[in-house]
Amino acid sequence: MPCRLKNRCRPLNQREIALNSKICVEMDSSIGQIALHGDGPEKLFSFDGVYYMDSTAEQIYNDIIYPLVENVIEGYNGTVFAYGQTGSGKTYSMQGDEKIPVQKGIIPRTFEHIFEAISTTENTKFLVHASYLEVDFKGPVPPK
Numbered sequence: 001m002p003c004r005l006k007n008r009c010r011p012l013n014q015r016e017i018a019l020n021s022k023i024c025v026e027m028d029s030s031i032g033q034i035a036l037h038g039d040g041p042e043k044l045f046s047f048d049g050v051y052y053m054d055s056t057a058e059q060i061y062n063d064i065i066y067p068l069v070e071n072v073i074e075g076y077n078g079t080v081f082a083y084g085q086t087g088s089g090k091t092y093s094m095q096g097d098e099k100i101p102v103q104k105g106i107i108p109r110t111f112e113h114i115f116e117a118i119s120t121t122e123n124t125k126f127l128v129h130a131s132y133l134e135v136d137f138k139g140p141v142p143p144k
């Protein structure tokens with residue numbers, strides 16, 4: 001199965017706003033590129049797709065996860081792996097914000113998708129297993 005690497009940028013949080021932090025990334029979704037503006041020269045990073053801070057969980061599901069789940073329903077393997085530093089939005093993307101329907105995350109949308117497919121498919125027996133694992137790395141505590 002092909003592996004696709006996508007990048008999602010989250011909005012500034014309250015702490016970052018209070019610190020008067022500046023947004024230092026630009027995204028060009030037409031070529032899947034991120035430009036990082038720091039103190040030094042601009043750095044460019046390429047991905048199979050990029051999603052800026054105005055992206056919705058609905059858009060991400062339809063673009064990335066929907067075709068993967070369709071393949072799983074056909075019997076192929078599929079994996080969604082959320083990777084990123086602490087506070088970067090992994091849980092938000094996977095679980096979403098229940099209060100905002102358009103921001104309902106990947107996990108509840110996947111369950112709905114799978115069980116909808118099962119309920120409308122005739123003459124096929126499905127076996128569904130569910131487990132949930134969060135890898136939490138506690139690195140060295142930085143000096144004060």
Ligand SMILES: Nc1ncnc2c1ncn2[C@@H]1O[C@H](COP(=O)(O)OP(=O)(O)OP(=O)(O)O)[C@@H](O)[C@H]1O
Pocket residue numbers: 009010011013053084085086087088089090091092093
């Ligand atoms: N796309 C987004 N839009 C709005 N808020 C977001 C978005 N992504 C993340 N957030 C907010 O940013 C904060 C950190 O996100 P989240 O908890 O998902 O990070 P995480 O990568 O799972 O962190 P950790 O590795 O520490 O568990 C949360 O308050 C979350 O609601």
